[in-house]
Amino acid sequence: MAELVEITDPADPRLADYRDLRDVELRKHLEAEHGLFLAEGEKVVRRAMEAGFTSRSLLMAPRWLDGLADVLATTDAPCFVLSEHLAEEVTGFHVHRGALASLERHALPSVSSVLAGARSVLVLEDLVDHTNVGAIFRSGAALGFDAVLLSPRCADPLYRRSIKVGMGAVFSTPWTRLPDWYDALPTLTQAGFTTVALTLASDSVPIESAVAGVDRLALVLGGEGHGLSRRWEQSADRRATIAMRPGIDSLNVAAATAVACYIAARR
Known part of the structure; x- marks a missing residue:
């Protein structure tokens, strides 16, 4: 059972995991250094705990204690209880969902273990927006994709904003x-996947045609603005586009992913 610890001083050093949540660069450094990530909101905190992540601590306004009592019963970590006003002073924003948890990261698994048994995977190259990464995880999960692979420079899926947008x-x-950006797509081809890159390349075909008849699919998406690198675009087995009205050439990458996943799930 979590120990309830009432906090009245926003400068209390025990709240260090929760400070300055709006400062992205500071949070990236702190979370990497200490091997932690934050979950925000009742549903997300619950899903993180149910997924087996170990909590370092929790932070809640009093009105959320009853709703998360069953979760608090599963951990020995301290639960810091403070007013919503004080929570805002600590975090730098209004914690309108009332609950935060600091949890320990797991070591990243190998590519082969992530792909084991997978039929449909998303492959992301250099997406830097945490909101887009979270939305893509949510679309992939909802539409039947089995795994996600990220290039080394992609935004962190365990950053608080990514988790929140992706609903865990x-x-x-x-x-x-x-681990190998340059030969990532040829390696997936060798592993039995057909890599289909969403791109405006001149030889792109409609996404419906590109995924037709494909058994193991790796859907490849590029970063905001510039899209895929030339290396990934050219080393994909197929290039595909989503048809849209004249004068509009592309969608936001998260929206494009949702459309492509919907089509791919029905191949």
């Missing part, structure tokens, strides 16, 4: 980072 899909979807 990162906890249920196997994922890891690709």
Whole structure:
């Protein structure tokens, strides 16, 4: 059972995991150094705990204690209880969902273990927006994709904003980072996947045609703005596009992923 610890001083050193949550660079450094990540909101905290992540501590406003009593019963970590006003002073924003948890990261699994048994995977190259990464995890999970692979420079799926937007899909979807960026796609082809890159390349075909008849699919998506690198675009087995009205050439990468996943799930 979690120990309830009432906090009245926002400078209390025990709250260090929760400070300055709006400072992305500071949070990236702190979370990497200490091997932690934050979950925000009742549903997300619950999903993280149910997925087997070990809590370092929790932070809640009093009104959330009853709703998460069953979760608090599963951990020995301290639960810091403070007013919503004080929580805002600590975190730098209004914690309107009332609950935060600091949890320990797991070591990243190998690519082969993530791909074991997978039929449909998403492969992300250099997406830097945490909101897009979270939305892509959510779409992939909802539409039947089995795993996600990320290039070394992709945004962190366990960053608080990514987790929140993805509604905790990162906890249920196997994922890891690709250690070899240059030959990532040929390696997936050798592993039995057909790599289909979403791109505006001149030889792109409609996504419906590109995924037709494909058994093991790796759907490849590039970063915001510039899209896929030339290396990944050219080393994919197939290039595909989503048809849209004249004068509009592309969708936001998260929206494009949702459309492509919907089509691919029905191949």
